Amino acid sequence: MCVRPFVDHYDYKPGKTWTADETYIKVRGVKTFVWFIMDAVSRSIIGYRASSNRSVGPCVLAMRMAFNHIKNIIPRIPFHC
Template sequence: MAQQFNINRPNKVWTTDITYIRTYQGWLYLAIVMDLYSRQIVGWALAEHMKTELCVAALQMAYWHRKPDKG
């Protein structure tokens, strides 16, 4: 599969990832959303679980902050 990382405008392509962080109180999960144009983190969410809600919260933050055009 060919990957295209040369994006010509903001909010055209976002990518996501999840990682886990060990703390004294247990594991935390961090979901991030990155704009491939600027390479900036545009949304994130932290939770004690890796359920769908974690990813949805990160995407909602990104959408709220960036307000991308339709399409």
């Protein structure tokens, strides 16, 4: 709870190379899976998600959180019919 405002709302200005990791942690005997999306150069966490199971949904949510940082990196391509 103390770190979340810094990770969720701070503009880290991530680069073009990212890395991801999925692991599990145990807190008071309860296993929780955690996904991290990080900038490869600055090693700042730009997306994360914790879940009680290892399904694809929480992983996609971590990626979506990270993709919110790249709105200005991906150029807009005009769509023509």
